[in-house]
Amino acid sequence: MKNTIFAAITLAASLTIVSPANAEISIAIVGPMTGQYTPFGEQMRIGAEQAIADINASGGVLGEPIVLEIGDDACDPKQAVAVADTMSALGVVFVAGHFCSSSSIPASAVYFEEKIIQISPASINPKLTDERPGSADGGTYRVSGRDDQQGAAAGAYLSANFADKNVAFVHDKTVYGKGLADATKAAFEASGGTPALYEAYNVGERDYSALVTKLQQEAVDVLYVGGYHTEAGLIVRQMREQGLDTVLISGDALMTDDFWGISGEAGEGALMTFLPNPEDNVEAANVVKDLNDAGKTSEGYVLYTYAAIQAWAQAAQLAGSTDYDATREALNTGEFATVLGRLAFDGKGDVSLPGYVLYEWSDGTYKQIN
Numbered sequence: 256m257k258n259t260i261f262a263a264i265t266l267a268a269s270l271t272i273v274s275p276a277n278a279e280i281s282i283a284i285v286g287p288m289t290g291q292y293t294p295f296g297e298q299m300r301i302g303a304e305q306a307i308a309d310i311n312a313s314g315g316v317l318g319e320p321i322v323l324e325i326g327d328d329a330c331d332p333k334q335a336v337a338v339a340d341t342m343s344a345l346g347v348v349f350v351a352g353h354f355c356s357s358s359s360i361p362a363s364a365v366y367f368e369e370k371i372i373q374i375s376p377a378s379i380n381p382k383l384t385d386e387r388p389g390s391a392d393g394g395t396y397r398v399s400g401r402d403d404q405q406g407a408a409a410g411a412y413l414s415a416n417f418a419d420k421n422v423a424f425v426h427d428k429t430v431y432g433k434g435l436a437d438a439t440k441a442a443f444e445a446s447g448g449t450p451a452l453y454e455a456y457n458v459g460e461r462d463y464s465a466l467v468t469k470l471q472q473e474a475v476d477v478l479y480v481g482g483y484h485t486e487a488g489l490i491v492r493q494m495r496e497q498g499l500d501t502v503l504i505s506g507d508a509l510m511t512d513d514f515w516g517i518s519g520e521a522g523e524g525a526l527m528t529f530l531p532n533p534e535d536n537v538e539a540a541n542v543v544k545d546l547n548d549a550g551k552t553s554e555g556y557v558l559y560t561y562a563a564i565q566a567w568a569q570a571a572q573l574a575g576s577t578d579y580d581a582t583r584e585a586l587n588t589g590e591f592a593t594v595l596g597r598l599a600f601d602g603k604g605d606v607s608l609p610g611y612v613l614y615e616w617s618d619g620t621y622k623q624i625n
Contacts, residue, residue: 287327287329502525
């Protein structure tokens with residue numbers, strides 16, 4: 256077994272134990288608890304803590320309470336693998352994670368080797384399930400959609416609404432951002448569209464004036480951004496500062512209030528794709544109320560993390576065991592009642608849920624528009 260006590264000690268700073276040490280079933284969430292994408296890690300933490308509190312209040316799993324470990328991968332692939340090793344050393348049987356596809360994909364190999372079930376609430380790159388370690392015998396799943404599904408929805412929207420406009424595509428070179436931009440561009444081109452520009456930009460920069468100038472020179476009417484909320488917020492703000500009224504459209508990484516915090520009023524009218532809002536589900540009503548009453552958010556990936564834990568817990572109950580193979584068989588064949596609605600997994604580990612829709616930012620909030 257590749258895991259060592261040393262790995263557990265060296266990563267202790269990135270782990271938080273939030274349940275009693277004597278609990279018999281140990282599960283984890285792993286995501287960006289520090290760094291640029293911390294808002295999404297916080298969404299995951301809120302969803303996980305609420306799910307575990309609710310499950311434990313109902314008798315736990317197989318009559319035993321759950322203990323939660325929180326791992327920080329900072330959306331860094333090497334750190335993700337190290338945290339995955341540590342989770343195995345800690346005896347975790349299930350991981351809800353990771354957030355970034357660039358973390359989920361390499362970590363999935365560790366989870367397969369160490370026989371730990373993985374359900375990502377957010378990683379959408381097709382490779383996570385298309386190239387799942389162990390293939391049909393693998394234990395990697397996701398309750399989120401996929402790049403190609405999200406790209407198809409965005410590409411169709413661009414073709415239907417901006418067919419006579421200059422549409423540009425940019426991405427941040429990450430597994431998530433480039434994958435999403437490429438999938439959207441492919442769908443746009445398949446519908447007869449011709450991109451006016453296809454460029455990459457660097458994560459973490461503060462000045463995107465050179466990119467904005469190029470958009471101005473190419474008379475770009477619509478800009479599709481494959482990337483995260485920080486850079487998208489800066490880009491749209493700088494477009495407005497340079498007098499461009501170019502429409503910004505992006506993906507699910509804009510599903511955080513931090514986008515508006517960065518863009519300010521420049522974010523007015525920005526569009527994004529995401530799955531139908533689970534906050535509107537009847538099945539989620541009590542959870543959303545409990546979170547709101549506690550002053551916590553239910554936005555973004557809160558409910559997706561909650562649902563990932565629900566699905567695993569119900570599979571373990573069906574299997575009568577938290578054993579890897581037994582739980583995996585239950586996940587492969589069962590149907591699960593979650594805050595996202597009833598869901599099942601296909602042979603690759605992808606989820607059966609409604610497809611992507613469009614949202615629009617306005618006055619500091621977002622709402623579904625189709």
